[in-house]
Structures are given as structure tokens and as C-alpha cells.
Amino acid sequence: MVDKSTAKRLVDEMISNLPKHNRQQRPVHTIGVGVDAYFTASDVARKFCIAEHFSGERICAKVRFSNASGGPEQHDGWNDVRGMATRFLLPSGAATDLIATTLREFFARNVEDFFEFTKLDKHKPYRRESPWRKILDMLQLKIPRRDPYPGEETNASAGILNYANRHRFAQLGVAEFKKIGAPVSYARAAYHAIHTFIVEGENEVRRPVRFSWQPVAGVGNTNPDAPPVDDYLRQELEGRLQRWPARFVLMMTIGEAGDAIDDPTRPWPARRVRIVMGTLTLTGVPEDQATAGEQISFNPLRLVRGIEPSADPILHARRDAYEVSREMRGGTACPFSHRSCADGE
Template sequence: MTAETSLPVQVVDTMEHLDGRHAGYRRAHARGACFTATFTPTGDAAKYTTAAHLSGEPVSATVRFSNGSGNPAMPDNQPGGRGMAVKFQLPDGTATDLIGVNLPRFLVATPEQFLDLVRALAADKDAGKGDQAHLQAFLAQNPGSVPAFQALGAMGVPASFGTTGYQALHAFIWVNADGDRQAVRYRWAPDLGEQNLDADQIADQEEQFLIGEFVERLKGGPVTFTLHVTLADPSDPTDDATRVWPADRPEIVVGQLAITGEVDDQDHWAAQIFDPTNVTPGVELSDDPLPRLRNAAYSVSYDRRSHGR
């Protein structure tokens, strides 16, 4: 298989067909904005990982909030995916990324399923019937995806990027100084609490209000999130992001992120990649295949948008 027909290329091509090609924009989470932040670790992760940003002194970070669609014109005043990507600046000059979305589980378990899914969504768009026949056929063949779509259907419209919870979804492996290994999943909890708009409030909002609302909110002081980490049991699956772990698994609080203002150069940060495979010593990828697909698809998207395509 050539690079031109590789699965990541097929994924990006199909996403462009689904949401349109918008020159210079990401093929997913197209519209967003970046903000400066400081992450202060609690130190409670040090038992499990040597990762520099999860123990010791506070580190600076850049946070990108985004609408999930590949269409930058997609309105904010309707339910849908939202993203929170964080790039931590480490003491040695490197960086590591953590990517979250406002879903409790991912839509698919494998790269092949993801390609089948976007093809089904694109086929429904082409059919224009509104019956989602291709998506329904996909879900019948992939019942593990049904709970995520049920959660997607139950979404409200967030009052703010700062009142939304975000899950990293994929499992990662923490490694401590003794070489002990612990599977984990991350979630960001807004310290303002999760808040959605009611119907009257939605009607009062502009179509694209979330970035402006967050900028205005920051004028009143930092907006903070707490980073929670679930510690897996050895029996918990790490290779399937459609499956949540049991609710009784232990959870630790590993730090607080304080977002303080807009970045000085939005154009610079709009060009950057936030990559779930960009880990740091003390954190390893699990056997979940999707972060590697995301890395490859982001590279295809980056090459196209950086060339004005």
C-alpha cells in the first residue's frame, strides 16, 4: 500500500468529504483558540510515574479549546464534540501533550472501524435523506460503538469551555522509578462545575460564542481545571477506548491547571500539532491502536493545512 492510499490518508480524505476542505484548518476540531496556563502538580502521581510535569514544581502550559467539527463554520449553539488539548512545557525544554474531549468513551476501538465510521457518515451526507441509514448499519455491525453514540446524543450545549469536562479516553502506562507499570486514564474536571445552557439561553447566544465567552470570562480571573487519573486493575482493557473501566477503580488528583489569558500569537499556535502520542519519560502508550492512527492522520492534516490546502 502506498502512502497515497494508506489508512490515515483515506481517513483524512473522507473527513474532508464529510466536513468540506477548509484551507489552512485542521481536518477535525477546526475552529479553536489557545490560552496560556500553569499546571501545578499535587505530587500524588510521583509514586506511579517519573513524568516531570506530574511531580515537582509548576510548569507552564498552552491550552487549545475547540469545536469538534472539521468545518470551522459549525455553530456552537448546538450539541456536539468539544476539545481541550494541553501542551505542557517541561523543565528540559521538551513538551508533552494531553488531548481531551467531552465524551465518556471513544466512538470506535480500531483504526479500521474509524475509517468505516467516517465513510458511513459521509455516505449519509451524500444520500441527504436524514435517516442515517449508513450510520445505523455501521452501529449494527459494531455494537461496541453504540454507548458512545448514545452519550453523544444526550449532550447539551456547554455554557463555556470552562464548564465542560474532558476525558483523554485512551489508556496510557505510567512507569515509576522502580520500573513498576500502572495503566491509567485521565480526565479534566472544571472547578466551576459542569454547566449547560437551557433552551432560552441557547436562543440568546450567537452562533459562535464559546471562544468570546471564554476570553471574557478570563477577565474575571483564572479558570481552573483539576486533573484526575483513574488507576486501572490488571483486568481492565487498555486496548479499547469504547469500554469504560468500572466506577470503583481508585482515582487520584494529580494537579490543577490555571488558565490565565490568550496566547500572544494565535496564528503560531493554530499551526501547532497537539499529539496524543507525544509522551514523556515516565509515560508510555498502551496497546490502544487509536493514538497511533491519530498521530498519522494529524501528520497528513498538518502537511495539507501548512501548504494552504
């Protein structure tokens, strides 16, 4: 956990990197859409985690999808990480959140790294690369820098690359970020909660785990050479959900001895046991987006009995940073009544 003044500094540093910031909005993941949903745990889920949402009962949920970049401008077609924040509204009256992004690994191990990143992550005016430079890059086995998207005037890549060149631990996350692209739909991306959590299963067995959402419709990105218009993701989701619900499967990967528990920059080996924990069904995009998405404040440490945080310093720093941000923008912790999830949704 960090003290409140460090949390405020974290948020202030993020804001200082934004060319435009509206204090009523989130400093990052600013553009998003709130969606109604419900979650049903799999038959085996309870064996591995005793938390209430894995009991098997249908659980009402609220989801907010977002573009990770900060600022009020909407550029759905640009290369950007996407977010999926889910609130499970539990029958007992409690609530728990699971916040995930399309990035699998983070680029900072602790708040000091994060502060250094925010110092280097300064935007510079975009310079188009000449065809000769691109050929030279390829001859040197470098990936040529992509051309700016229509309307993209500043470029953050130089600062991010500078940071990644200084720190080996950041290279995986930054490399992933550079080629992440834009999904054809928020419902066609895989989202990862990145941190390790400790879950308690049957017979009080505790295990380190990482969660991710896999889209049932499959992962699909747009063509980077023909980027779509700026604001297609919300309309696409509305149209999709009017035709048919969209689904995500919640996967839980179990860590083994030697796997990084407290470091969100380090991946786990691919061959780890993965448990299907349940299915999230998206049912519709409510008209009232202020309540469904904009006012709500998710928090990665809003947890319930059966799930505990690991000692990951980034995970703990996020608790107060999200609270500071909520206070700044006047968000509410949980604006939903549990009865708002109508039967049969």
C-alpha cells in the same frame, strides 16, 4: 502504528465527509481557541508517575479548546463534542501533549471500524419531524429526534445511528454523542483522554491509567430548547479569564485486572482508584491566535519518559494521521519558546 498511506487515507476520508473544507485548517476540531496556562502537580503525583510535568515545578502550558465538527462554520450552540488539547512545555526543553474530549468512550476499536464509520457518516438534508412522529417515538420508548438548530441544514445522525446499530461496541460512544449538548463555557466541561496509557511511578511500578480533566467551576450545559448564539464560547472564556483564572483538576484513574486496556470503546467500572495529579490554571486568551492555537499541532503520542502508550490501535493510528494533517495545513509542531510563559502568569 499505521503506515503513512493509511494515515493519509484516514484524513482524506474525514475530509470527504465535509461539505466545506479549507486546506489551511484542521479537518476536524476546526473551530477553536488557544489559551495560556500553567500546570502544578499535586504532592502525590510523582509517586504515581515520574514524568517531568509531575515533578511539582510550575509547568508552562498551552491549551486549545475546540468544537469537534469539521469545517469553517462556527456553531458553538449545537450538539457537539468539545476538545481540550494541552501542551506541557517542560523545563528540560521537551514537550508533551494530552488530548481530551467531552466524549468518554470512542466509537471505533481500530482503523477498520473508523473507515466504516467514515463511509456511513454521510450528511443528509434535515427533515423536521412531525409532532405525531414524536409522540409515536415516545410511545415506542424511543427518544424523539430533536429539531434542527437554527441554520442546521444537514443531519449526520442517520449514518451514525446506522453504524451504531451494526456494532454494539459503538453504542455507548454514539449514545453519549447524541445527548452531549453544548457547554455554557469551555471551562465548564469535563474532558477525557479516552485511551489507556502506561505510567511509571516510584520504584519502577507500572500501571495502566486513563486521564481526565474536571473543571473546578463545575460542569454546565446550555438549555437545548433555547440554543445560544453561534459564537459565544471564545468571548465567554475571554471575559471569564479577565475576571479570574479558570482551573481544571487532572484526574488519573488506575485500571485493574480485567479492565480494557487496548480498546477505547470500553469504559472502566466506576469504582476505580482515582488520583489527583495536579491543577491546570488558565490565565488568558492571547491576541495572536495563529501562534496560540491555529498553527500548533498536538499529537497524542508526543509523550515523555514516565508515560507510554498502551497497544490501543486507535491511539497508534492517530500519531501519523495528526502528522499528515499538520503537513496538509502547514501547521508547526511546536511554535512556542519555553520562555514564553512569563513568571507569575
